[in-house]
Amino acid sequence: MNTSDTLECGHSLAELSAYLDTGQIADPVHVETCPECQAGLASLRHLSELGRELLSSDVAEAGSGTDDWMQSILDNLRLELRPGRSIPLQSGNPQDTLWETEGSISALIRSVADALPGTAAGKCRLHGDVTTPGADITVEVEIAVVYGHPMEERAAALRQELAETLAVQTELTIQAINITVTDVLEPPHPASPADATTEEQP
Amino acid sequence: MTEPMDVGAAAPASASAASADLGILAEQLLGVVQSVEGVSSVYPAQPLWQSIAGAVLSVVTGDTPALITLTDEAGVLAVKTRIAVGTSRPAPAVAREVAEAVRRHLLPRPAAVDVSVVKVGV
Structure with a gap:
């Protein structure tokens, strides 16, 4: 078994992906009751939707040289779908212990x-x-952006949205939110021979 | 580390009666947790991967694992639950409200409530 592809609950992203495609999995009861699997399924669904968006705009055929971007996202998903560290929350009674899992915040x-x-x-x-x-605490986020969406505005909007969300949904002391656009998925260039001979390369 | 509550030490006349009482209590507490505004789901209190036997049993029987666990720690009833919280309310406040609701339901019995938010959002 490739353990790097396996969540702590024992399921792999490949299994969850197959489950999305076929609806078949060995233990559906577990999948329905496992937050890590549920988070994984949500992310895989989003990737699937994004993939359809790319295909519909023919971006996928552009040969943008960034075919590894989805693999990179999947690699990070494998790491982040684990519960991770327990983040303590203030409780109203000293006998009680309240937590948020790191995985829940990463998924958020x-x-x-x-x-x-x-x-x-x-x-x-x-x-x-x-x-x-x-x-x-410093938040680090890497994103891939489909061509046509302004990157700076996107990063600023995301930073603001994350700051507001984390202020409400956690008790973390956020010092910085660093956002890096690691991939821009470019549309295809015109395919005519004339374009091919006159186009300047960056 | 805690152990599942020893029903024989829980004082009721018989183990089966104690087990039934705990089952009823866990069911009541599940309702209490689910009724807190902002709680969108309750997950098994003990992740299945931590219990191979439980995981195998769940696969074979299709039974849903316990969503609320109760353990006796020196006379204090320890309650553990793992919840998902929507984004309509702050997750920390929802967690506190869950703990307070459970504690209120158990009064006057001493209790320690452990609430883990394992999912935030839809």
Whole structure:
């Protein structure tokens, strides 16, 4: 078994992808009750939708040289779909212990990024000691953007959206949100021979 | 590390009666947790991957694993639950409200409530 492709619950992204395609999996009860599997399925569905968007605009045929972008996203998904560290929350009673899992926050960050049209989140990381209340935390997000969507506006909007969301949904002390556009999925260039001979290369 | 509640030590006249009481109580608490505004789902309190036997049993029987676990820790009833929270309300506030609702339901029994938010959003 390729353990790098396997979540802590034992399922792999390949299995979840097959489940999305066929509806068949060995233990459907588990999938329905496992938050890691549910988060994985949500991300795979988004990737599938984004893939359809790319295909519909013929971007996929452009040979943009960034065919590894989806693999990069999947690599990060494998890492981030784990529960991760337990992030303590303030409780109203000293006998109680309240937590958010790091995985739930990573998935939240991913969902915020994915909600922007033509955008797919790659790496989503929380840097810093999230297990210590008040510790300075830096959020690192990498995104792929489909050509035609303005990158700077997209990054600024995402940063603002993430800041507001994390302020509401966590008790983390966010010091910075670093967003990197790692891939721009370009449309095809005109295919005529004339274009091929006169086009200047960057 | 805690162990599942020893029903024989829970004082009721028989183990089966105690087990039934705990089952009823867990069911009641599940309703309490689910009724808190903002809770969108309740997941098995003990991840299946932590219990091979439980995972195998679940696959074979199709039974849903326990969503609320109760353990006895020196006379204090420890309640553990894992929840998903929508984005309509702040997750930390929802977690606190869940703990308070569980504690209120158990009064006057001493309790320690462990709430993990394992999913935020839809």
